[in-house]
Amino acid sequence: EPEVTQTPSHQVTQMGQEVILRCVPISNHLYFYWYRQILGQKVEFLVSFYNNEISEKSEIFDDQFSVERPDGSNFTLKIRSTKLEDSAMYFCASSLGTSAYNEQFFGPGTRLTVL
């Protein structure tokens, strides 16, 4: 069964450093998403991406965040200068179609720890 994969599973970084979280969406999916879950809190939407551009983003997704699809398979989330409050589990998801009526498939997540 096709699945979304994410690397690394755990990333530890120093405050102020740049991190890149990587995702490989399901191959025939067209829409890609990043969500995050701070420990003990709800899963929060960050950004959606379609046709090589951002289609929606939340207030959390400020200028320190960026997304990219550098090749035909990877989808990345870059945090330019990490803050302590960026520590969270980051989930990548993909879907075939555009609306929520198309199931979003989630990866296993990357746990980011900012020291």
Add this chain to the structure above:
Amino acid sequence: DQQVKQNSPSLSVQEGRISILNCDYTNSMFDYFLWYKKYPAEGPTFLISISSIKDKNEDGRFTVFLNKSAKHLSLHIVPSQPGDSAVYFCAASAPGANNLFFGTGTRLTVIP
């Protein structure tokens, strides 16, 4: 700003009995609701969904009920099995939007 709320952080149920997980929402624009299940060290997995034009959707042991006037939905699992033990997230979306709004989750433990 919690648009989707799951007020019970945990629930324990005996194997074979019914599990009922509840979810409330505040945004009347939401028109599509989903339940995701999450095991440790895995991402959320889609379980079942319901459109706002329906009040019930059933898939095997899982049934979701929607009460639009109360802005409330619930997930019924019957009979509950130990393998159902996981965290269950309620999620919702508005028309034309891709993003999902999640609740904080309910940890279900099914006791053998």
